[in-house]
Amino acid sequence: MFYKLKVHADAKENKIIKKGPDSFEIWIKAPAERGRANAAALGLLAAEIHTECKRILLVKGAHGPAKIVRII
Numbered sequence: 001m002f003y004k005l006k007v008h009a010d011a012k013e014n015k016i017i018k019k020g021p022d023s024f025e026i027w028i029k030a031p032a033e034r035g036r037a038n039a040a041a042l043g044l045l046a047a048e049i050h051t052e053c054k055r056i057l058l059v060k061g062a063h064g065p066a067k068i069v070r071i072i
Contacts, residue, residue, distance in 0.1 A: 005067040009037035
């Protein structure tokens with residue numbers, strides 16, 4: 001399953017809003033450096049979707065706010 005994410009780093013609080021069946025908008029406190037915001041966003045997504053997933057892979061968007069992830 002693929003999901004589209006829009007991630008806002010350096011936010012005041014961590015929050016996630018479901019925009020559609022396969023898209024989320026995520027605000028993360030972590031800074032956008034050395035992959036910290038990506039790791040925090042994927043962790044928040046994993047907690048939100050409540051599925052038994054083995055891995056979440058970042059397919060596209062490692063250096064930008066628009067991301068595509070794959071749940072395996």
